[in-house]
Amino acid sequence: MYEDFASTLAATMWTDFDETPEREGPTAEITDIDSFVIDGNFPWTIITLETDQGVTGIGEAYPSPGVHEIVTDYLRPVLVGENPLDVERLYNLMRESLSGRGSQWGVGTIAISGVEIALWDAAGKILDQPIYQLLGGKTRDEVRVYADCHAGEAMVSSAEEGQEETTYEPEAYARAARLAVEDGFDAVKFDLDVPSGRDIDTLSRHFDPPEIEHKRSVVEAVTEEVGDDAEVAVDLHWNFSPETAERLCEAIEPYDLAWVEDPLPPENTDAMRELKRSTNVTLLTGENRYGRHGFRDLIEEQAVDFLAPDVPKTGGIAETKKIADMAEAYYQALIPHNIGSPVATVATAHVGATVPNFVALEYHAREVPWWDDLVARDDPLIQNGRLTVPDGPGLGIELDWDVVDEHRKTRS
Template identity: 55%
Template structure:
């Protein structure tokens, strides 16, 4: 077996640093945000974030045994070690890779701080000074999630006018790209299982799209998310029905397991299709990209393997002239990690922002100015991710007793 724990022994004294501890925390935002902090004997710490979900911090804590004593500058080797050491636990996919993603991001933050450069510099350099965001919106109380369970709103929340009103508000905040969920409770009537929509159902969704597009005009691009809800025939009919609206993209139209089905939809329509947020590591993206089953690829860096793995996905997408727009439902910590990634990727387009309803989102970082200005985030020039967690605000919103948990305590 390859031994990724066999690290190099020669290093300049200034870079001979060792990991001493790993701490985790869960912050209750609109999702549970899984944070990780890595300590070193140089007195420097690195901050990272993994995608939402139960027990991810437990897995990150379990990984402590494979990190303590290691040099944090070996970011990619350590990520591979975590995957290898957890391979018997499903470490090549799923929540184990998600946990490793947060650790990897914290290592990039550490590496930048130790070398006194921003993380984007370590990822290859900068293509842009600011990263554009698209705002993931909800019409009224149309869509809520509690520990992964979808809780739909009342019927009024799904009227086209409700979507149009929220779209207008987002544009007034400075966003020039927005996205809405297009799946609704009506999708489950008369059958909640087969994923098929009637012609009347498709027409109702077209009315929503038309209302949003007309409301924003040329001020914003518009995307819609289907959350893998539909059968192949419905996905084709829906995508074709929406062709006149020239969407930014239509996302996750069919369940994610079958690339051939995704490709069939892509072949049937001129509406751009996006998918990728629930795939893991670069290997799970290869068929999607090389078979041209997608127009916009949307991996989640805090899910799929971290920043280096996401950049590898972006590189493969660039080979096929496919744009890269990462999925992101993170706190400002994970968001800023994605900003560094977006700065370093030539085919980057938009980064998701999914916290419009969290009025203390900015407060989680120590800063005086708003993080988002006119739908954009400036790429930091400070070392590492360029962010500092406000421990008091984090503690106020922490899940459970206290903020940080360490396996070595």
């Protein structure tokens, strides 16, 4: 039923999207699209796109319920038979086919993002070119990577075995920061919206002075530990009211943080702009925004210093590049959010290679020892806090399917 509906919808919509343009160059045809989940520290949702050229494009969608159903029931019947080289046209076709069903934001956009990445990978393999070349070429050979050290149990589990720090005490954060620096990272981030051991009402988003002091002490411990060896950032996960966020920012201002991430809920650009005007810390947000239209007001209002689109969530590779291009006009830079597998990470690195206003890429899986094993290569992707952008066709990486099968989640 879903396939009949999607096919009928696509057939009755914009003909310029539906009709493959005539061309003399290489052509190909999409024969199937599917998805599966790797059970990592997040459910990494991998998209596979098959073609009649024997090429399989690999993508990744942000972890979200319903992605598989959208990909197979709605997008597969729309895209099978189409030319995977027409990435831009097919991106718009997918958005139109899901019009009114989340193609502007939410899970619909997430599913489209994963397929878009797979389209770029397939197109690069067919044309024997890396994605960055198809996007206009490189501005840099490698991208800087920062280590998300999390908080609590996730932070401690990525540290050396045998460490017995109390989970949310400043000393635990300082130890984790030092270990990340020893691993070669010159930028680290921690969650600061964490328990202090006191019983408080977090729903109010208002924190009293002892709570603010706990957060300040964590920042002090980390920055004193790493000194000039690394920049330090913190993530607040939208859990503070404007007045509390302002007081917290004032408390941690002396520590010269690289950025304070998501201090306010994501919906209100005006509130974020006012916070930026009232504080002297560097602000970052964007992981819960979708597409260039979702970033427009943040950019035009210059409501933050750095933008954090998530490539497998916000629309894919080309859409993130368009966000970067918009931001460049306002002298803003990108520090993309990334909690994905090597597929999402490398896809984001290709964007970072092609735009000048790219600062760093998040790495969120230090506690997953087999993360690098997912890729069929000898050397780790990330070395000394840098990721050299692969020069092979498409994404430039291939999955090790034996390792994938070992960690593949069975669909219930």
